[in-house]
Amino acid sequence: MRGDGAPEGEGGKRPSAATPRRQLVFRSQSLAEPFRDIWDENVTIAVESVVQLDDGTHLQYWTVRHREPQRLIETVEQFPTTLDAELVSTVDDTHRFEVHGARESLFTAFEAFDGVTLSAAYDADGVDVVGEFAGDVDTDAVVEAGQAVYPDLELVDSYTVETLDTFRHLVRDRLTQRQLTVLHVAYFSGYYERPRRRSGAELADRLGISKQAFHDHLRKAHATVFEALIGNETELHGVDK
Numbered sequence: 001m002r003g004d005g006a007p008e009g010e011g012g013k014r015p016s017a018a019t020p021r022r023q024l025v026f027r028s029q030s031l032a033e034p035f036r037d038i039w040d041e042n043v044t045i046a047v048e049s050v051v052q053l054d055d056g057t058h059l060q061y062w063t064v065r066h067r068e069p070q071r072l073i074e075t076v077e078q079f080p081t082t083l084d085a086e087l088v089s090t091v092d093d094t095h096r097f098e099v100h101g102a103r104e105s106l107f108t109a110f111e112a113f114d115g116v117t118l119s120a121a122y123d124a125d126g127v128d129v130v131g132e133f134a135g136d137v138d139t140d141a142v143v144e145a146g147q148a149v150y151p152d153l154e155l156v157d158s159y160t161v162e163t164l165d166t167f168r169h170l171v172r173d174r175l176t177q178r179q180l181t182v183l184h185v186a187y188f189s190g191y192y193e194r195p196r197r198r199s200g201a202e203l204a205d206r207l208g209i210s211k212q213a214f215h216d217h218l219r220k221a222h223a224t225v226f227e228a229l230i231g232n233e234t235e236l237h238g239v240d241k
Contacts, residue, residue, distance in 0.1 A: 020135035023118070024142060025157035026106075028150045031120075031127035034078035038071055044121045048096075051184045052111065054208060056103040057083060060117075061096060061188035069095040081105035081149070089190050089197050098189065106131075106153075109145040113137055128156070135160060171228050179221040181207065186218055 035043060043066065051059045064072055069087050076085045076099055083100040090096075101107055106129060107117050115133040133142065139158060146153045172180060185207060190197025204214035 020160050022133045022135050022137050022139070023159055023161055024131050024133065024137075024139065024155060026129045026131070026143075026146060026153050027126045027156045028129070028153045029126045030150055030152050031079075031129070032122055034075045035122040035127065037078075038075050039122065042121070042123045043072070044119065046119050047107075047117045049184050049188050050101075050107045050111065050117060051181050051188075052108075053181075056108075058101045058105070058107055058111075059185065059188075059206075060099040060101055060107060061088075061184075062099060063094060063096050065094045067093055069097070072097065088188070089193070096188065096190075104149055106146055106149055109149055110142070112145060113142050115142065132161075171225055174224050174228070175221055176217075179217050179224070182214060182217040183221040183225075 043064070046063045048061045048063055050061075053059065066072065069090065072095075073085050073087065076082050076097070081102045081104060083102055085097060085099045088096045088098050110117055110131045110133070113133055115131045115137065118130045118132055120127055120129045131142070139155065143153070143155050175183070182203075185203055186192065189203055189206075191200070191203060200214050200218075201211045204211045207214065209217075
């Protein structure tokens with residue numbers, strides 16, 4: 001939902017919400033060790049989403065383009081912060097993975113600073129991890145938190161980017177955390193694909209909630225998204241959360 005495709009507001013005016021964000025690039029040699037054992041080529045991982053679970057662990061959804069996805073699963077399972085990993089879907093040579101991460105990880109460390117992990121790339125120099133944060137984030141504090149997980153982690157680059165995310169924030173502000181979690185897991189797990197990659201019952205079990213609760217949260221999330229997208233009012237009204 002990035003880019004300049006925000007919906008037009010009343011009177012044909014497009015809301016402008018360009019907000020400066022800080023992207024930090026970290027490098028680690030210890031993160032690269034599992035890759036060196038298995039890979040003889042560069043690997044780039046796009047991190048699409050990280051969903052925090054009630055027990056403090058989290059689900060990571062990755063997209064990777066490569067001919068041998070099983071090799072990546074074998075690599076990821078060697079990380080001390082990985083609980084389990086599986087292939088969710090494959091289209092040609094592009095694969096989506098779900099990785100169940102432990103409480104203590106870079107993803108959780110970044111989340112504590114309202115940051116998101118964008119990508120991880122392995123090459124001969126190590127693994128570079130890119131995270132995005134608020135423009136005024138305390139960089140030193142982020143580095144310290146990351147080093148608590150991987151002591152050799154170092155900050156190698158930092159730059160400011162502009163983002164236009166009016167619609168995304170409009171919706172996120174109106175969703176409960178549970179609705180947002182269910183929506184993310186449904187989308188990235190292939191619930192909306194045909195045929196479905198995973199059923200509502202499977203995803204409910206993954207989240208530790210009932211099937212009925214899963215569908216209730218999903219229905220209410222859909223109502224909020226649709227109201228923001230095609231409703232007549234600037235503010236959302238009458239959506240039961």
